[in-house]
Amino acid sequence: MKTASSFLELEERRRLVPVWFEGGELQLPEGSNLAAAMLAAGVGTFRYTPVSGAPRAPFCMMGACFDCLVDVDGVTRQACMLEVTEGLRLSMPRKGRNVIDADN
């Protein structure tokens, strides 16, 4: 999964490791902030809201807004409060998608 990112990543020597988001593989710098790394890798939408199904992405980057929620091993967590580790399996929180499915 490689998409054009609207963000520039200043070069830093870090090992890239595979991380899966919604089944697609991302190569992210190990130990870096997960939300920042996902943005730099071109992930535009992190989740869909449970209320209206609107797309969301990181807003505050400091653990306050809860817009960057992702599911990690079945637990919904804030991507901006996590670090990249090899083999992370991430998905959009289920609750949002179920609502969208029900609406469709």
Added chain:
Amino acid sequence: MQITDLVIIGAGPAGMAAAATAANVGLHVILLDEQPRPGGQIYRDVDRVAPVRGEMLGKDYTDGLSLTAGLDHGNITHISGAVVWAIEEGIRVLYTADGRGGAIEAKRILIATGALERPMPLPGWTLPGVMTAGAAQILLKQSGVLSKNAVLVGSGPLLYLIASQMIRAGTSPLALVETQTQADLLRALPHLGGALRGWRYLLKGLTMLSEIRRAGVRRYTSATNILIEGETAAEDIRFTADGKTRHIPCDTVLLHHGVVPNTQAARSIDVAHHWDARQHCFVPNLDDWGGTNVETVHIAGDGAGIGGAKVAALAGRLAALKMAADLGAISTIERDDTAKPIRRSIAQELAVRPFLDKAFPPAIEATKPVDATIICRCEEITAGDIRRHAGIGCAGPNQAKAFSRAGMGPCQGRYCGLTVSNLLAEANSATMDETGYYRIRPPLKPVTLGELAEMGGSVNSATN
């Protein structure tokens, strides 16, 4: 259950300075912070980042190194990645770290949880690609990630700081869309004399503005009718400036019109707050040392009222001296003598604030948004919803919360609370103090049953 003299919540400038001061006079300190490394938001990750990007970020950032160095003390236990979810009876702090719950009992607690961006609900502000200016700062500091096509929107010196850092990094913003007006500047001028005592800040501001001008970044002021458009992400921004409707295609919109105290932890233990008309935010009622109506709890840093990083560190030291004297580690004479020069420095650092507060007020169209604008990001409640609830008799935010669900989502009102209070005060022709704020209850942050179960284990093993 761990037992200590002082537990400090937040490892930003206030928390770090307080920890070092308290440890140096013999108190045992546990410092809890959500981030993996100390620094808070202003000095985010400074130990790791200063050698890599210190020059681009400037001395105001690398100054944080002296505070992180102060944590290297045998009396300080820094628990990183610790999310505080409850404070009990003014002496117990419950937190989770590494998937486990933990509990600390302390003789004194210092809340040093800093500030949040003032909520800036504009049409389209929930779209991916719209972030706070603070978020952009954090991305740049911690991760070296910058937006390639950004428009900066709002008011305040932080916008100039970010713009100048982006210019230095080689990714100039497309434009600054500023909401402050000529009239605001005129209202600020009477405070210029006082501000000159803080001339370093003014000089810094002028330097940043000339950097922005030299880079050819367009500045629009008195901007109104701001609207962010896009299907699945921000694609452009529209606004009116100089009597013309403008339109700038962009990928990222960075919002900022000041920061406000993060009062969640203090409110959860019924620390009294009042409305500060000059800073346009609620602040805790504090004595000269940061003491609250809860005897064992002090507050220092931007969470006590916005003063910036330097004031935060100084206030952290003051609070630590007070608590050290209360616990008998130093005499009250020593406390007062040490405090004197600290108080003088605080006065000097705060001199520029009245000028800045007048020159860069909050954007009115974001404090009192039009009906269709979403004001609660979590539950997607609009300004019109809140006005309708005011119309059927909602006097305060807790009633409005029950009626509308605004403030019931995971952020627990952090990014809608002030807007809801503002809207209700306006609709009911009431003051902000009469209107009040959300009642905050634990858990302050979500906690899983698994984490609670782990805590039970650790409490038992500690008491066995």
